[in-house]
Amino acid sequence: MRILGIETSCDETGVAVYDSDRGLLAHCLYSQIDLHADYGGVVPELASRDHVRKIIPLLRELLAEAGSSLEDLDGVAYTAGPGLAGALMVGAVFGRTLAWSLGIPAVGVHHMEGHLLAPMLEENPPAFPFVALLVSGGHTQLMRVDGIGRYELLGESIDDAAGEAFDKVAKMMRLDYPGGPAVSRLAEQGDDSRFEFPRPMLDRPGLDFSFSGLKTAVLNALNNTADYPQKHADIAASFQAAAVDTLSRKCERALKETGVKRLVVAGGVSANKLLRAKLADMVQRHKAEVFYPALPFCTDNGAMIAFAGCQRLLAGEQQGLDIKVKPRWPMTELNPPARVQSE
Numbered sequence: 001m002r003i004l005g006i007e008t009s010c011d012e013t014g015v016a017v018y019d020s021d022r023g024l025l026a027h028c029l030y031s032q033i034d035l036h037a038d039y040g041g042v043v044p045e046l047a048s049r050d051h052v053r054k055i056i057p058l059l060r061e062l063l064a065e066a067g068s069s070l071e072d073l074d075g076v077a078y079t080a081g082p083g084l085a086g087a088l089m090v091g092a093v094f095g096r097t098l099a100w101s102l103g104i105p106a107v108g109v110h111h112m113e114g115h116l117l118a119p120m121l122e123e124n125p126p127a128f129p130f131v132a133l134l135v136s137g138g139h140t141q142l143m144r145v146d147g148i149g150r151y152e153l154l155g156e157s158i159d160d161a162a163g164e165a166f167d168k169v170a171k172m173m174r175l176d177y178p179g180g181p182a183v184s185r186l187a188e189q190g191d192d193s194r195f196e197f198p199r200p201m202l203d204r205p206g207l208d209f210s211f212s213g214l215k216t217a218v219l220n221a222l223n224n225t226a227d228y229p230q231k232h233a234d235i236a237a238s239f240q241a242a243a244v245d246t247l248s249r250k251c252e253r254a255l256k257e258t259g260v261k262r263l264v265v266a267g268g269v270s271a272n273k274l275l276r277a278k279l280a281d282m283v284q285r286h287k288a289e290v291f292y293p294a295l296p297f298c299t300d301n302g303a304m305i306a307f308a309g310c311q312r313l314l315a316g317e318q319q320g321l322d323i324k325v326k327p328r329w330p331m332t333e334l335n336p337p338a339r340v341q342s343e
């Protein structure tokens, strides 16, 4: 089965062709980072308009690269939520309509399910069950995953998401948007022991996270420390150490509590080098394994949507002719793939 995947939930237009026998055939991505950089964050209306501009040229480029034509497709998968309503609508209208015009099924995919399953595109995919840490700009969640669509929420952030904390800290230091890569680059030149930032919620039982106190501590350090040349780099390093330490220790706790020996980390923050190094140490201590998507598939992309959609279409699931998006859509509402026409 050959599936076109379309991702337009935020500031990246991503398309891909995934074949259930041959794997990923091609993927193309257009990032709107430059468009939003002047505003220090994503402007929803500009994002929607840019998806409209880019989606057809990107699809043409993709089909040429995949050596495929529209007639070779057996289904279309598009991100139906969560995300920005207008941006989601572009991919949903385009994907649903294209599938209708080709007479093939379509399926709306949950963006975070796409992230979660992205490590399965790799050569050594994780087997079920696994614990998943989903860390993106909008989500910080620990899940127990027993199969596709079988997700049990173990813990989540009660305030800011981890990626959001990186983005806000970057903004405080007037670094480039998106903040994650910029903060971690600056952190490489800093001393992470210079500032003692809080590791929120580690002293309490449970698997929830909180990052807003850490963010406030960073703001106080910025405002209340006399300037010196390394100040920003030291703050970035100390912040990153605190955020990564918190994520790693909660993953450790989740592995211990569930007795599961496989950890999957996905979403934009999973690209973070320090996080990967810490988790490598941690899983080694527990004789467990950690799995990541390839770097281009950590942040938003069409390949993860094509893959997740393919699993659901293979099981006979498909979307009716109505076009709906769900800007808010808890992942725990998902069910295993089944021969149903989803709402």
Ligand code: KG4
Pocket (backbone or CB within 6 Å): 010, 135, 136, 137, 138, 139, 162, 163, 164, 166, 167, 178, 179, 180, 181, 184, 267, 268, 269, 270, 271, 272, 273, 298, 299, 300
């Ligand atoms: O998954 P993603 O591309 O979009 C969402 O679904 O949110 O994640 C984007 C988030 C941003 O907050 C960005 O700052 C963060 O991932 N990020 C990073 C790194 N690369 C991206 N955070 C920390 N370190 C990185 N290397």
Ligand code: ZN
Pocket (backbone or CB within 6 Å): 111, 115, 136, 137, 267, 268, 299, 300
């Ligand atoms: Zn994402």
